[in-house]
Amino acid sequence: MKKKAAWTLLVLIILCSVPLFIPSGFVMDMVIQVLILGLFAVSLNILIGYTGMVSFGHSAFYGIGAYTLGILLQKTSFTIPMALGAVVVFSAVAALIIGFFCTRLAAIYFAMLTLAFSQVVYAIVTKLDSLTGGYQGLIGGIPKPKVNLGFATWDISLFSNLYIFTVIVAVISLLLIKIIIDSPFGCILKAIRENPQRTSYVGINARRYQLIAFVFSGVFGGIAGALMAFYVSGAYPDFIFWTTSAEPIFMILIGGLNTFLGPMIGALVLFLLTTNLKAHAELWGLVLGGILICFTIILKKGLTEFFYGSNLSRWLGNFSRSTFGKGQDVR
């Protein structure tokens, strides 16, 4: 636990000091977006990578988080911590209801039902015009009230403070997910992924654990959505549309589902690809599709594991030796 706290602190210090050394809007935007999308993907990976349940409806929670935060800050006098608390509660309740039905099914049926539920959430949000702004989305900006820290107030309408706020919430969420994954509960999730029947034969009610995993996944997905709404100062139906559910799956495929931060790497790769290719919109789908095909066929386990345990580092060493002469071991 101490090790985790130390790592978290280190990451927080590094990320928070980025603007001091690289005062570039692009870099800050990148850190924020990669953190949020990465959190979204890591939260989905609780289900896909750790419990072995492929959900196609994770956008439901992203959307619920985004709209909950947006509506509460726009239409009530909720403070930011209160609004974030409400995001957790709303996402948890929604995940409990959706998960109650979905965890009764396995494999492809589970995936289809999650997709169906996310479309239901999409339909509800787009129909509730007066509350959500319908197809237009929640426009007009989301107010950013000052955060009361006890000893001082913190104005997060300033971009640099918003950056720090997002980094802190995202990194702490990631830490919490990591703690949950490493707990006895996390061990049981892996057991369910490996062999659900055997898990029931050691006295575990697998369905209950799957439901709890679903709720955790939904809550952190909701927090990611809320952070995004806060960052872009709005919430849009696109957040809940089924294509949004596909994105974290791509990130997980690219980064690797068997490592904790794999999906984070996937988020970074996807972000860089998107920003560099958006100028050539007509090529975008082709390139992304091609990359995904390569990743799923060649690097079945994603980038992180490929670099970890594979021969690549050795191969690079040999390559550099044969190319640049001896003594240059990349490892």
Place this chain on the structure above:
Amino acid sequence: MIILEAKNLYKAFGKTQVIQNLSFTIKEGEITSIIGPNGAGKTTLFNLCTGQFRCNSGEIHYGGHRVDRLRTHQIVRLGIGRAFQICNIFPELTVFENIRIPVISHLRIGLHFLREAGTTESVSELVFQILENIGMLERKDHIAGKLDHGEMKLLDIGIALSTEPRLLFLDEPTSGMTPDERKRIMKLIEQVCIKKKITLVLIEHDMDVVFSISQEIKVLNHGQLVAEGAPEEISQNPQVVEAYLGESIAL
């Protein structure tokens, strides 16, 4: 003392009657073997007793509870364990992690979200103890799915033992093993069961094993009980001898 009692069990898959009007009791502290030809319904019987299947009619009582309507995890919680004919382990986890799962379940800390599994001492200690009991301590960091067949079977039994059952069902625990391995494993199982006071029910095809360790033998055919009794009685039952044992074992 009777630990498990089945009354008039029936189970059919479609039109095939697999278990027909089967009644029997298992006595506490004994080693009971169930023998019979392939398709006699032995594994189905285990599945009924452990909540994997539901019987069409009949009742199963275990330690004062009616268990035939309970789900597997509930039955296991009451103190029944099972190992499988075909290795049933967590293949991509290490041997240590394989045993840690039932230990977590047994200590009822599965819903502890904020505690670190890797450093919880009471858990690790128990896991090491079990690994030592089944003689797999030096294999603890191996990936379970890459072990030898014999070791996997042993691990399967180790998982079943880790929930500290009072009644343990073992489905052909030594299938696919060499005769030497077979002797060693059976000896080990016998020792652990005596030490932990576990009542054992075995399905086994090796008649040497069956007749050497059982106190009670039940012979099943076409889902019905053909004979039951002490090994001496069974080995002298002409019907059983003719049908299953062959001349050589009748002695």
